[in-house]
Amino acid sequence: MALSQLLSSSSRSGNRLKSLSSAISLRHPISTDTTPITVETSVPFTSHQCEVPSRTVQTNAKELLTFFRDMALMRRMEIAADSLYKAKLIRGFCHLYDGQEAVAVGMEAAITKKDSIITAYRDHCTFIARGGTLLEVFAELMGRQAGCSRGKGGSMHFYKKDSNFYGGHGIVGAQVPLGCGLAFAQKYCKDEAVTFALYGDGAANQGQLFEALNISALWDLPAILVCENNHYGMGTAEWRAAKSPAYYKRGDYVPGLKVDGMDVLAVKQACTFAKEHALKNGPIILEMDTYRYHGHSMSDPGSTYRTRDEITGVRQERDPVERIRKLILSHDLATEKELKDTEKEVRKEVDDAIAQAKENPVPDSSELFTNVYAKGLGVESFGADRKEVRATLP
Amino acid sequence: MFRVKYVFLQFVCLLQEKKEREREMALRNIMGKRVGIGLMGSRALSTATCDVESGSAKSINLYSAINQALHVALETDPRAFVFGEDVSFGGVFRCTTGLADRFGKARVFNTPLCEQGIVGFGIGLAAMGNRAIAEIQFADYIYPAFDQIVNEAAKFRYRSGNQFNCGGLTIRAPYGAVGHGGHYHSQSPEAFFCHVPGIKVVIPRSPRQAKGLLLSCIRDPNPVVFFEPKWLYRLAVEEVPEHDYMLPLSEAEVIRQGSDITLVGWGAQLSIMEQACIEAEKDGISCELIDLKTLIPWDKETVEASVRKTGRVLISHEAPVTGGFGAEISASIVECCFLRLEAPVARVCGLDTPFPLVFEPFYMPTKNKILDAIKATVNY
Numbered sequence: 112m113a114l115s116q117l118l119s120s121s122s123r124s125g126n127r128l129k130s131l132s133s134a135i136s137l138r139h140p141i142s143t144d145t146t147p148i149t150v151e152t153s154v155p156f157t158s159h160q161c162e163v164p165s166r167t168v169q170t171n172a173k174e175l176l177t178f179f180r181d182m183a184l185m186r187r188m189e190i191a192a193d194s195l196y197k198a199k200l201i202r203g204f205c206h207l208y209d210g211q212e213a214v215a216v217g218m219e220a221a222i223t224k225k226d227s228i229i230t231a232y233r234d235h236c237t238f239i240a241r242g243g244t245l246l247e248v249f250a251e252l253m254g255r256q257a258g259c260s261r262g263k264g265g266s267m268h269f270y271k272k273d274s275n276f277y278g279g280h281g282i283v284g285a286q287v288p289l290g291c292g293l294a295f296a297q298k299y300c301k302d303e304a305v306t307f308a309l310y311g312d313g314a315a316n317q318g319q320l321f322e323a324l325n326i327s328a329l330w331d332l333p334a335i336l337v338c339e340n341n342h343y344g345m346g347t348a349e350w351r352a353a354k355s356p357a358y359y360k361r362g363d364y365v366p367g368l369k370v371d372g373m374d375v376l377a378v379k380q381a382c383t384f385a386k387e388h389a390l391k392n393g394p395i396i397l398e399m400d401t402y403r404y405h406g407h408s409m410s411d412p413g414s415t416y417r418t419r420d421e422i423t424g425v426r427q428e429r430d431p432v433e434r435i436r437k438l439i440l441s442h443d444l445a446t447e448k449e450l451k452d453t454e455k456e457v458r459k460e461v462d463d464a465i466a467q468a469k470e471n472p473v474p475d476s477s478e479l480f481t482n483v484y485a486k487g488l489g490v491e492s493f494g495a496d497r498k499e500v501r502a503t504l505p
Numbered sequence: 506m507f508r509v510k511y512v513f514l515q516f517v518c519l520l521q522e523k524k525e526r527e528r529e530m531a532l533r534n535i536m537g538k539r540v541g542i543g544l545m546g547s548r549a550l551s552t553a554t555c556d557v558e559s560g561s562a563k564s565i566n567l568y569s570a571i572n573q574a575l576h577v578a579l580e581t582d583p584r585a586f587v588f589g590e591d592v593s594f595g596g597v598f599r600c601t602t603g604l605a606d607r608f609g610k611a612r613v614f615n616t617p618l619c620e621q622g623i624v625g626f627g628i629g630l631a632a633m634g635n636r637a638i639a640e641i642q643f644a645d646y647i648y649p650a651f652d653q654i655v656n657e658a659a660k661f662r663y664r665s666g667n668q669f670n671c672g673g674l675t676i677r678a679p680y681g682a683v684g685h686g687g688h689y690h691s692q693s694p695e696a697f698f699c700h701v702p703g704i705k706v707v708i709p710r711s712p713r714q715a716k717g718l719l720l721s722c723i724r725d726p727n728p729v730v731f732f733e734p735k736w737l738y739r740l741a742v743e744e745v746p747e748h749d750y751m752l753p754l755s756e757a758e759v760i761r762q763g764s765d766i767t768l769v770g771w772g773a774q775l776s777i778m779e780q781a782c783i784e785a786e787k788d789g790i791s792c793e794l795i796d797l798k799t800l801i802p803w804d805k806e807t808v809e810a811s812v813r814k815t816g817r818v819l820i821s822h823e824a825p826v827t828g829g830f831g832a833e834i835s836a837s838i839v840e841c842c843f844l845r846l847e848a849p850v851a852r853v854c855g856l857d858t859p860f861p862l863v864f865e866p867f868y869m870p871t872k873n874k875i876l877d878a879i880k881a882t883v884n885y
Contacts, residue, residue: 202685203862254863265687265862281689282646283618316617318649344618346591352617415594479856479864 144172148442152377153434159359161366161395164384168376172444174220178375179435179450182212184457185236186432188245189405191461192235192252196409200469201252205266207405208236210373213431214339214399215240217378218307222386225302229277229290230309232267233339233403237309241276243269245464255471262474263482275304284310284317287336291323294334294394305333305389307382313344315358327394328365335385336362337397339372345407346416359398366392372399373429402429562744567737570712570745571600571677574719575638577749579608582636585723587613589623589640589677597642598679598738624650624676628658628728631673636723644680644732645689651697658728659703672726677719679735680708681773681823682869687862693824693855695771698730699801699833705729706800707754708772712743717752718798725754734773741776757804759811763793765883766817769808769834771797774821774870781875790883800830808834809841816847817882821870826854848885851878 147169156163189209195201208215211233218228219240230237235248243259251258252266259269260279270278277293280286290308297304314320315338327334338358342349349356359367366388370381381397388395402425406413413422439445565573579585587604593615595602605613616623620641627639641647647654654676662670682691698706707722707729709715715733722729760775761782770778775796782792793811797803812818818838820831835850853870861868 203687204690262863263861267687267689281687282648313618316619316622318619318621346594347615351615473863476864476867479858479861479867483858 144444147171148175150376150438152371152380153374153429154371154377156377156381157359157369159357159362159367159369159396160364161368161388164368164380168380170376170379172439172442175435175439175442175444176453178216178220179432179439180453180457181216181240182375182432182435183454184245184460185209185212185215185239187454187457187461188239188248189235191465192249193405193409195249195252195465201266202254203265204232205252205409206233206407207409208233208403210404210425210430211339211341211399211401212236213375213378214309214337214372214401216431217375218337218382220375220379221382222305222307224274225304226386227275227277227290227293227297227304227306228309229286229293229306230279231283231286231311231314232279232281233311234267234269234279238269238271238276238279241271241274243271243276245461246467249465249468250471253468253471254473255468256474257468257471261478263478284314284319286310287314287317287320288323288326290336291327291332291334291394294327294332294389295330298331298333303390305335305386307335307337309337309339311344312338312340312342312349312356312358313347313352315361316344316352324362324365324394324396328362331393333389334394335382335389335397336365336394337399339399339401341401341403343403343407343416346411348416357398359396362394362396365394365396367396367398369398369400371429372401373425373431374434375431560746560748562746564742565712565745566739567709567712567715567733567741568598568600568739570716570743571719571733572602572604573745573747574716574723575601575604576607578636578638578720578723579604579612581749584634585612585636585638586630587638587640588616588627590616590618590642592640596640598735600677600733600738601640620646620649621653624653624674625657627674627676628653628661628671631671631728632661632669634673636673636675637671638675638677638723641676641678643690643692643735644678644694645692647676647678647694650676654698654704654728654730655701659701661703661728663703670726671728674728675719675723675725675731676729677731677733679738680732681734681736682860682865683736684865686860686865688860691860691865693732693822695730695732695800695822696824696828696830699830702801703728705754705802706732707798708732708734708800709798710734710760710772710775710796711737711741713745714752714796714798716745717750718754720749721751721754724751729754732772736773737776752798755799755802755804757798757807758796759793759807760796761792761794763791763815765791765815766819766879767793767795767808767811767815768875768879769795769797769818769820769831770822771800772823774823777870777872778821778875781872781879784872784876785879788880790879792879797834803834805837805841808838812838812842813845816845817851817885818846819851819853819875819878819882821853821875823855823870825857826852827857829854848882851882853878 148171150168150170152166155166186209189207196205215236246257247259251260254262256262267281268279287308287310290306294306340358344352359369368381371377385395385397404422436450587601591597592601593605623639627637630637658671658674680693695706705727707718709718722731768778782794785792793815820834822829822831831852831854853875856868
């Protein structure tokens with residue numbers, strides 16, 4: 112049995128000795144193996160006004176397999192959301208994150224649930240990374256009661272209070288000063304936690320960003336501003352919108368780091384570094400060099416402002432899921448078949464969640480008036496022409 | 506189905522409009538209204554509706570009408586500029602197609618994602634005597650620019666003692682519900698701007714109105730905020746004259762004659778109100794429908810004259826009812842026509858909640874809500 116396994120593993124580029132030892136020792140279940148593996152990130156980090164974190168990352172089989180599973184889940188979820196939108200089950204706006212999964216997963220691996228994350232409208236995967244369930248995602252997308260925001264937010268407004276995920280914001284750039292406020296509160300309460308405020312390359316040109324940077328630097332807030340640079344602000348390429356597309360340098364007096372956002376280990380390393388830095392020295396900017404395969408939103412084909420060759424090129428060279436798959440296979444942490452099985456499992460999970468979400472009812476029409484103000488207060492209109500207004504006071 | 510109905514409604518509306526126009530032209534000659542003079546002594550503006558009839562007309566939709574207006578504006582004034590997010594390729598609603606190709610990148614250009622910067626920049630450009638036509642991609646995003654509009658644009662002429670002005674500034678923004686827009690693609694913020702003396706707020710109801718009104722706004726020597734009903738971009742189709750024509754600002758239009766109740770509205774809401782009027786007609790209620798067109802400075806005389814005739818008024822808009830512009834109209838009408846009023850002023854508007862996602866049909870001032878209010882007011 113060991114020999115046949117040896118024969119089958121001989122075609123892999125892995126270490127013969129390693130595969131022999133792992134073939135002989137019982138490999139299953141591999142997912143709990145925590146022996147450290149050292150990997151180098153795809154490209155070295157570039158920094159602005161701070162020291163560069165090491166390019167070598169410590170990881171282990173369990174972590175890598177978790178990364179693979181999580182990213183495959185997110186990928187599958189986004190593609191399923193695409194089909195649901197086209198089937199008109201999801202209406203309104205839907206901004207998909209496939210291609211950028213490494214940022215969400217890598218960031219989560221470096222921090223705890225005590226740290227806060229706040230992001231813009233491309234938030235489905237960040238929500239999952241923060242511990243959200245697939246049912247909550249699909250129910251919210253379809254506007255059902257079981258959704259994380261009770262069906263009242265939609266695609267752009269996912270929140271998760273118990274894991275400090277401050278969501279999902281529609282107005283571009285508005286979430287960054289908010290993030291600085293969260294950081295201030297964390298510092299004040301001596302939480303030893305940080306806030307990650309994510310924004311895109313389009314939002315990097317908003318004035319409020321620079322206001323936020325100045326405030327965070329002035330007051331030494333533990334805020335980490337993460338620019339998810341997918342190189343296109345809707346349909347506008349970064350060089351058309353920004354004089355200096357080196358977003359990590361835009362902070363001027365705030366140090367910055369440029370990270371390959373398609374390499375989940377690089378993201379994890381950078382976020383660990385940034386968290387340490389922010390707790391000691393104040394704000395830091397992380398620029399995640401990433402890419403989105405879909406267009407800006409579901410109404411954007413995504414091919415009018417970039418070539419299909421570019422998209423397929425990135426998919427072939429830099430896809431985050433594929434990179435982890437190659438890493439796993441080259442280190443012999445799992446077989447090709449096992450990874451495919453994981454993907455099948457993930458697919459089934461997504462399909463089950465969708466089926467469950469479809470059964471879920473829409474929120475009751477009285478929900479139209481709830482939560483406008485704090486609970487119990489509010490105004491309700493009655494009468495045929497809604498002229499009778501009743502206000503409930505505390 | 507709705508599209509066919511709408512085109513049919515427009516046709517019906519057109520026939521009525523023709524009748525109205527004849528009456529109005531007679532009135533106008535009596536009152537002697539004129540449109541404002543051009544900017545910096547440039548060519549004087551033509552006097553409105555007389556020109557609309559002449560020349561050939563083509564059946565086009567709202568975004569094409571606005572596109573035509575922009576083409577004309579840039580053609581007739583070499584110092585006119587169009588800028589905003591994504592306007593170069595034609596814009597997310599195709600209102601600016603062909604402009605960059607025809608007039609060049611120096612006159613039609615994209616800006617980065619910074620509304621405050623766009624409007625501030627536009628004010629500066631206009632202060633140098635140019636016609637700056639800024640586009641805000643959705644009215645929901647106009648708030649970062651709110652300070653620039655209210656504190657800079659509106660007060661420039663006043664505080665400089667007429668030394669400087671930014672009259673050449675026109676800000677265009679698509680507003681209003683679209684069926685699935687949710688919180689940030691459906692808002693109607695016109696009420697915020699109506700509270701600011703120094704700027705004008707104009708809202709067209711149809712393609713023909715849009716072209717004429719937009720050209721008037723661009724050539725008006727005051728900064729104007731022009732809200733375009735995004736629901737009608739493709740849906741509204743009308744015969745629009747191909748030549749350069751302008752429609753007067755601050756003149757409301759009576760688009761349907763009636764004697765029992767006056768309905769006042771603007772933009773996309775008018776088509777809903779028109780349907781309610783037609784239904785009310787079946788119950789024997791004769792409704793007079795007024796398109797306000799310019800919200801500030803608004804045409805009080807026309808509305809007052811109509812209320813004096815009917816004795817009842819109903820105002821309808823998509824924005825939330827509390828503090829909406831309907832409140833201003835209501836207060837003004839009560840001030841001047843208190844003894845004439847047979848019933849309280851009715852307002853059928855959006856609810857006092859953020860613009861909802863799945864609950865949009867409940868939030869909107871629908872035809873049935875308007876119809877109920879008409880009946881309640883008439884039977885008061």
